[in-house]
Amino acid sequence: MKGKCVKLDKRRVTLFTIGYILSPLSFWNDAFVNIPISYVAALLASMLLGPGIFPLAFFTAYLVSNIVGLLMMHIAVRGGVERSTRGLIEMLAAATLYTILASMLFEASLPAQQSP
Numbered sequence: 001m002k003g004k005c006v007k008l009d010k011r012r013v014t015l016f017t018i019g020y021i022l023s024p025l026s027f028w029n030d031a032f033v034n035i036p037i038s039y040v041a042a043l044l045a046s047m048l049l050g051p052g053i054f055p056l057a058f059f060t061a062y063l064v065s066n067i068v069g070l071l072m073m074h075i076a077v078r079g080g081v082e083r084s085t086r087g088l089i090e091m092l093a094a095a096t097l098y099t100i101l102a103s104m105l106f107e108a109s110l111p112a113q114q115s116p
Contacts, residue, residue, distance in 0.1 A: 012076045012077075012079065013076070015072050015073075015075060015076040016072070016073050016076035016077065018069075018072055019068075019069045019070065019071070019072025019073035019074075019075075019076060020069065020073060021033055021069065022034065022065050022066065022068055022069025022072065023066060023069030023070050023072075023073060024066045024069070024070075024098075024099060024102045025069075025070075025073075029069075033065075034062055034065045034066065035062070037061065037065050038058050038059075038061040038062040038065060039058065041057060041058075041061035042054045042055075042057035042058035042061055045057035045061075063096075063099055063103075066095075066099045066102075067092070067095045067096055067099050070094075070095040070098060070099065071091060071092070071095050074091055074094075074095070
């Protein structure tokens with residue numbers, strides 16, 4: 001059986017690369033990409049809705065940027081957006097669960113803080 005040759009599509013490669021940069025799979029993305037994006041989004045939200053919304057907006061924007069990155073990678077590999085509602089829900093659920101799991105593992109890896 002002969003192997004299949006994969007033709008690289010520039011759009012898919014670009015989409016995958018941007019998704020990888022946004023995703024939690026790259027170890028440096030938080031410091032240089034996701035935190036600045038989240039900060040700007042939270043700043044805009046706090047200017048529109050009041051300063052009390054900043055922490056929630058920051059956390060939400062951070063999670064969304066990670067999920068969008070994973071979805072971009074998934075779409076690039078699959079070759080397009082799922083046409084069915086179920087497929088789209090499965091994609092979103094998988095990306096969300098992965099981001100939550102990665103956040104929980106990161107939190108668990110931090111040293112415990114001593115209370116005075």
